[in-house]
Amino acid sequence: MTPLPTVQTVIDALTANRHTALPEPTVDQLLIGDPGTPVTGIVTTFMPTLSVVQQARSLGANLVIGHEGLFFSHHERSEESPEGEIERMKRQQLEASDVAVFRLHDSIHRYCPDGITEGLVAKLGWSGYVREYRAESCLLDIPSASLREIATEIKTRLGLPYITISGHPEAVFSRVGLLAGYRGGGTLTIPLLESKEADLIVYGEGPEWETPEYVREAMRFGRHCGLIALGHAASEEPGMERLAEALSVLFPHIPVHYLQEEPSIRIL
Template sequence: MGITIQSIIEGLIAPVGKLEQTCDTLKCGNPDTEVTGIVVAFMPTQYVIEQAIARGANFIISHEGPFFSNHDDCSTLVDDPVYQKKRNTIDESGIALFRFHDYWHRYKPDGIMAGLLQELNWTSFVQEHYAASTVLQFPKETVRGIAEQIKNRLGIQYVRVQGDPDTVCSKIGLLAGYRGLGQRAIPFFEQDQLDLIIYGEGPEWETPEYVRDAIYQGKHKALIVLGHAESEEPGMKHLANLLSNKYSEIPVFYVKERSIFQII
């Protein structure tokens, strides 16, 4: 018997230990199945599932869940044709799908953050890692210059910027994914005396409105919003590299989706 899905899952959760409450479960598939190939992705979209099938991979590890709900509530989707097609594709293929979200965020450092910092080539600027954020001490750079670095290194078309693009920044806070909530990001500005916060996603009526008022009051603040997927995809690419090194006998593929939005 070769390497099973269950053995890979156990290896993924081992650095953290078993969590009593988590969304990280095997969403479909048999845990005792021998793995023929692994696809790692941020989101298990229809495209990603079809790519796994085409590559002969029978195990998908994704950061987010497959059915448009953080808590796997599909009760409103039973008769939806998009849900039905996706569900049928998974069931007919026999692919197993494991969500790797809470555990990956609890690695030390956070696995998503580690991948994002590597992709941005900012690891040397890390001043301090917190559980859900990182403080960077930069050589002095403008908001515009930082935004250009992000776009070029992450391969994304645009970021959203609040504040004067020519503002010079040196102390920067980085939050990946849905961590732009006001209760998390707003205290971060003052706690670490930050010039700029960069995050993936958050409510627009919270942190951005705080930054709007701060700028109006003459304070030296700025905000860059990357997008949820754009901020977390590098962390899953990082995971794919780790798995490829650990399981050299199994083909491991990182599948990146196109950006969910476009500029028109």
Template sequence: MKTTIQNVINRLIDPVGRLTETVDSLYYGNPQAEVSGIVTAFMPTQRVLERALELNANLVIAHEGPFFQHKPPLDSTYGDDPVFAAKKKFILDSGLSIFRFHDYWHRYPQDGIMLGLIEALAWDTYVQKHEPAYSVMEIPATSVIDIANYLKKTLDIPCVRVGGEMDTLCSRVGLLAGYRGGGQLVIPLMEQENLDLVVYGEGPEWETPEYVRDAVWQGRSKALIVLGHAESEEPGMKLLADLLQRQFPEIPVHFVREKPVFQWI
């Protein structure tokens, strides 16, 4: 019996149940087409889409959308922009199906993106608390610089951004994947959970980083490490590829990692 794209989508959303409001959708493709292969990725960049074709995969499951914005509609924002138009034409000509898997993955019984990050860091045994938007770790007391170097090495990323004193010893760590670094969430969290360090993907620079700056000036032992949005969420999409390969052993499943969007000079 053939496995259709709709079969895969149904399996993905089953642990949550159908959401009435979500950005997740099959943006392109035929839901009744048979799946020849699956690629998971953080972002469906044109390079990722081209790689999917090379791998004979006709279903791309991406955490973010293909056209540089969070919410649909996709076609009305950029009009005749040539980059948008060329990418859309490529997708239509290729016959690829693109399913965005954002809200459902975050709403699994344990957030799949966060679980992937924790597993990639081998911090499973340090988890003290899981909440919908963050997790709290209790790690052996370690300096900020050593934690930063560990994150770089373990996640295989070229650099991280650090706020606070490099020699500060940290044991209570708040972990927030993706765009969850805003002050309204993180600043109260640092006091409520008695955190020494917050590690997140991305957030406004004038909020949490400036709070940490003032905290350090006041003599408080607080620190911040910013991984980058993609760098914090890609492990969750690799975890998804592993899950799908177990669920559909007859279908080749690949995780395609993108190169960092920024270059460091």
């Protein structure tokens, strides 16, 4: 009988593929649990909520790999900062669940190509259109279509109730700059538009006063450009779903699942 991998064995496999150094400090860490625990099953997810952890336990999985943090901030609370009431209650329930939680954020973004971006490209059906993968973006040449048509196709592919756009809905685009997660700031997107490496930006999220405002003013000067904003979770969930597929190959003797939480933000 094949021995079960430990939590640390899985963590080592997850962090072995990165091609550049991690930031200091990194947010990748075991947030709950013991690294020596044998793993009976794995769940990957974008947001490791209490609900996801409880579902993991019901599936017989005792390791959850989440992309974002547990306690409502990108960085963990420092020892000098007081613990909030909701954080304390959540932590106590997680510790009682006997499910380990590892955050995989910095490493997967440093795979080559970026594991989150690659998952989004695949989910969109755009793998065959990639011109170039960069550290924080992917440049693609997709079949020409209107902004409305591209946005509608994206909604269908990702199963989204809505997305937001900037630009003329009937304008036709083919050169896409894709940026998953919180990479929609002007310092990353505007150079792609200025250089004409892309005429359509598709990103997760970013400040509304940067890229959207650039697109609006550029159009008034007769420049051809557009923007589609997916939402942070929607842009990164496909990468964690794809990770589950990769882990199934690495650890074929234990079940691996992908779980998706309900959206936390809705439109009335």
